Amino acid sequence: MALRHGRTISLLTVGAVTTVLTALTPVTAFAAGGDALQPYAQQELRWERCDADGPARFECAKVTVPLDYADPAGRTIDIAISRIRAGSAKQRHGALLMNPGGPGVSGLGLPVEIQPLLSAGVRDRFDLVGFDPRGVGRSAPIGCGLTADERVPYHPYKAETFATDVARARSVADKCWAKAGDTLPHITTRNTARDMDVVRAALGERKISYFGYSYGTYLGAVYTQMFPRRADRFVLDSALDPALAWRGTLRAAAPGAELAFTRWTEWAAARDAVYGLGATAAKVRKAFWDLVAHADRTPVPTEGGALSGDDIRLRYADFVRVEAVTPWIAALKAAADGGPAGPAAFDAGAVRAADAIDAADNQAAMTWAVFCGDTRDWPRDPEQYRRDAVRDRARYPMAGDLGANVQPCAFWKRPAAEPATVVDNDADALIVQNQWDPQATLVMARGMRRALHGARMVTVAGGEGHGVVVAGPSCASADVDRYLTTGRLPAKDRTCTGQVQ
CATH class of the missing domain: 3.40.50.1820 (Alpha/Beta hydrolase fold, catalytic domain)
Incomplete structure (x- = not known):
């Protein structure tokens, strides 16, 4: 943002x-x-x-x-x-x-x-x-002294990694309060x-x-x-x-991502002769999710390193730029099918989910300071985040779990002084x-x-x-x-x- x-x-x-x-x-x-x-x-x-x-x-x-x-x-x-x-x-x-x-x-x-x-x-x-x-x-x-992983705001939900997600969120909150609790x-x-x-x-x-x-x-x-x-x-x-x-802001990106994804499938289907992703929106959708499933089993090689299915989903913001994202997905599909490594990324000019905050510790610290400090509405029970992530992912497969997963605000020591x-x-x-x-x-x-x-x-x-x-x-x-x-x-x-x- x-x-x-x-x-x-x-x-x-x-x-x-x-x-x-x-x-x-x-x-x-x-x-x-x-x-x-x-x-x-x-x-x-x-x-x-x-x-x-x-x-x-x-x-x-x-x-x-x-x-x-x-x-x-x-x-x-x-x-x-x-x-x-x-x-x-x-x-x-x-x-x-x-x-x-x-x-x-x-x-x-x-x-x-x-x-x-x-x-x-x-x-x-x-x-x-x-x-x-x-x-x-x-x-x-x-500053909070956060690791690179702790600076990333969105983490895909998986049952087997949720305990790690909770521990990470708690660590961010603890580090921030230890280093900047007076401010x-x-x-x-x-x-x-x-x-x-x-x-x-x-x-x-x-x-x-x-x-x-x-x-x-x-x-x-x-x-x-x-x-x-x-x-x-x-x-x-x-x-x-x-x-x-602020939690509603993070979760509200998912419905928009689904609309953009649907629009993209229609655009790509109309250009099947160029990109070969499918002649109908349904076929393009299937080709994409088959690619994600394949990448989750065997990460797809790219010039910037292998991408998992979650890595591909984390680029949900790019799908608003249909002309830029389509050749990238086609190249990833070809790489997954045994072709040459796909491009690492493309410069679509969009803010990507994994880059929504800067790598600098200051910006990461400020993101959580404001998001957690502005409102008392963050759930305190990690299980609420689990339930919401499962529900949102089922409804919005592209990005539903990303904004719903557990965040440091669940463990912020003090609620907002003001509503x-x-x-x-x-x-x-x-x-x-x-x-x-x-x-x-x-x-x-x-x-x-x-x-x-x-x-x-x-x-x-x-x-x-x-x-x-x-x-x-x-x-x-x-x-x-x-x-x-x-x-x-x-x-x-x-x-x-x-x-x-």
Whole structure:
């Protein structure tokens, strides 16, 4: 659920940025009753060039926030932020804060990465502001010391390996609490939203505009719920259903994977003369599951190593990109039949199940800190996960067990200090969504649309992959540009035709 595009920006000097306090104008003040937070609103930010090798206009600073918002006078942490100023002082509308998803993905480089994807009109009107959320990157990062296996969020369910799955999940929880237990209770989406509001105030803005991708759509929605009068123009790209956070989110990918798989079988069947997987959707389906069964008995050789049937299923997200995945499956089938080793993979541009979090320990730690810390709804009994995995796999054979299997949240030491945020408001927001998104499915995006009554949603018919704006021009681009430059939403939800380029 994270942005995979663009180069990573090296922030060589951001660690040296300091923050001092000084008075700001009353426009940055917090709501009544928030007097204890006023010193945080009264920060003067010291901006420095982020990287000697990067753009000169790309600046970094730090914003000081409370670790625990229930104790504003207690321990503090610094949030690393970055910006590229608006191109036109005359046309400037405000600041566009951005989050690239995750949870746990650094957003410091976003102003440079996103800038080419935005129109000149948007760049003229907004300071583009990135940040590392609390616990991430250069914002008081946490870590758990996890092994490579423990960093992978999805593990196929098998009766004979379930005890290992339980032990792994317990180990992740124990390691995280041992290494970061003093911080974990405060790593939540609600607290990150509070940090965003401190950033808004420290920037001197009455309101903040926002671009959020994947998990960032949930973060943005939580902000609109907590600070409705401070939310300006919010663009949510590839939206998650806030009502599902978070176990429901993991499990909800499976129905979408099944729909994408069915669509793929029909597409491949229509091209049997090219790929030889079967002349009907039923025959293609059988060919695929025969391949999976064969690979479970005898892993299929590829240039990157042998693949089991579960390894193939773990690539469920790739099936939304029918033109890319079909030759790969055909090559695996040929390898299983005794032909040359198949290709290790293909670059479909989709976020793969096994790569849904970065290999870095920080991102893995943040994933579980947020998923487990945001809500009290995770079952505590491992047997509940077993039953759900069996049931979901039977209903959704491609990926049902992957999101339902036991997770570290079953063993998280403390439940969330606050209940999960119920998003139900009239926020002015634009949701943009691909029809065929393997991570934030169309059904999830519609859940976000129901929660934000004042929003509008633009669906890219036939759009494939996770991300609309972040993938480049599409038929939704004009809607995004119009909304950010004028504040005008489409008159109603609409579907446009135009594959993301």
